[in-house]
Amino acid sequence: MKPRKTPLRKCVACQQMMPKRELIRVVKTPTDELLIDLTGKKAGRGAYLCGKSSCFKLAKKSRALDRALKAQVSPEIYDALEQDFIKVEDEFIAGKHAAGDDDDE
Numbered sequence: 001m002k003p004r005k006t007p008l009r010k011c012v013a014c015q016q017m018m019p020k021r022e023l024i025r026v027v028k029t030p031t032d033e034l035l036i037d038l039t040g041k042k043a044g045r046g047a048y049l050c051g052k053s054s055c056f057k058l059a060k061k062s063r064a065l066d067r068a069l070k071a072q073v074s075p076e077i078y079d080a081l082e083q084d085f086i087k088v089e090d091e092f093i094a095g096k097h098a099a100g101d102d103d104d105e
């Protein structure tokens with residue numbers, strides 16, 4: 001059984017095309033905050049990363065988020081995001097297993 005067609009997005013770190021739901025979205029909000037957006041619905045410019053901390057590290061090293069978000073991202077922001085990233089990674093993976101419908105909370 002096939003779910004509806006999955007849009008593909010490119011991971012800004014490793015440049016791989018992946019189904020959108022396999023990626024973690026980092027969003028730059030209209031107020032210039034950088035956040036991890038697990039809902040994929042926050043307003044702002046988004047960049048996608050594989051749900052792997054190795055990819056986040058790569059993004060940090062290559063400053064891929066700066067380029068993708070057309071913004072200067074300070075090392076502190078990268079560090080803070082990395083912490084969040086690690087935190088959401090489990091949630092994200094768990095969410096994938098529970099995938100199917102939108103019965104959150």
Ligand SMILES: [Zn+2]
Nearest residue numbers: 011014050055
């Ligand atoms: Zn990646």
